[in-house]
Amino acid sequence: MTQEESRLLRELIYEHCGLSFGDDMRYLLERRLAPRLQCHGLADFSGYYRFLRCDPGRRTELATAAEVLTTNETYFYREPHQLRAFSEEILPVLAEDRAGQRRVRIWSAGCSTGEEVYTIAVLLVRSGLFEGWNLEVFGSDIARRVLAVARAGAYGPHAFRTPEAEAIRPWFRTEAGKWHAKDRIRNLVSFGHLNLLDDRAMGLVGPVDVIFCRNVMIYFDLAARKRVVQAFRERLRDGGYLLLGHSESLLDVTSDFELVQLRHDLVYRKPRRF
Missing domain, CATH: 1.10.155 (Chemotaxis Receptor Methyltransferase Cher; domain 1)
Incomplete structure (x- = not known):
């Protein structure tokens, strides 16, 4: 070349x-x-x-x-400190804020083969905070091949290689050497093909409470990051959270989010309007 x-x-x-x-x-x-x-x-x-x-x-x-x-390797319970903050600190806030609607929507933007989506779904159920609620975890990616894997919901043992991932295994059943997501978890998740810079498609996502976009914007230049983050802001409900990869930040991208220091991690939050 x-x-x-x-x-x-x-x-x-x-x-x-x-x-x-x-x-x-x-x-x-x-x-x-x-x-x-x-x-x-x-x-x-x-x-x-x-x-x-x-x-x-x-x-x-x-x-x-x-x-x-952009092929990336992923696995269950990646970046455990952030997921602990999500489970122990963000979910209780959502349970209180959304008690009237009894609905929570979470978006994994750039979900790859889906391990992050299923991890989030398990954490929602394990929390015990949302019995009888309408829960949805939506995963999107630009790559159709990885979405096919995500929709199948079947993974080899290497996807469970972190110690924390052992807590997720009970939500999967073994068959033909693979671990398949059980129906209780599968019923909470959905997947779709989405280019984060396609404004029309982004507008179809609808309002969400939390966005995970981890290790995706490293592929974007500053102009593209600004476009994507603005679209995220428009999708998030007031007080909603944006969780990035640990090597990523909104420095020089936008000042429209609050940086919140939780016990286990730093996260971004869309300010509430009063």
Whole structure:
């Protein structure tokens, strides 16, 4: 891959979904996109660029390119300190605030293969705070392949590799060497394909109480992060929470959220209007 080919492909992918890759990422682009050339019988990356620009199947291929460039490994109960803050400190607040409506909606934006979504669902049920409530945990991702895994709800033992994940196992049953989410948890979750920079699609999500968006915005430049965070703000109810990855912050992105120091973690909250 030449420097010019790298630049053209990076610009095109950015236009499509906001993923931002620097000049130093040329090797990663070449390594991850090379199989796509073979798939379409293309001789070089210039041909692949023309394919992405002009071919009738360009949108499908652009989605596939975005998927292979952002594949992330995930597992149950990732970032346990934050999940402990969510379970022990945020959920009791939600139970009090939403007692009149008896409904809680949580969105996992960039859910990958779904372990985070099922973890959240288990924590909701285990809390014992929401018996008889309308609960929904919605997971979205730009990659259709990982969504298929999430919808299946079946995982190998490696997905439970953290000590904290052992508490989640009782909510799964074993079959053919995999752990399958039990119906009580599956009935709380749903998944959908979503580009976080698609304003129309984002508007369809509806109001939510908590947004998890962990280790997703590391792929966005500042302009894209601002767009996504503004969309999150519009989706969150007043007093709702935004939980990012531990390497991420809203510094230089927005001042529209309060940084809240909980016992177990720092989280962002949309201010209440009085």
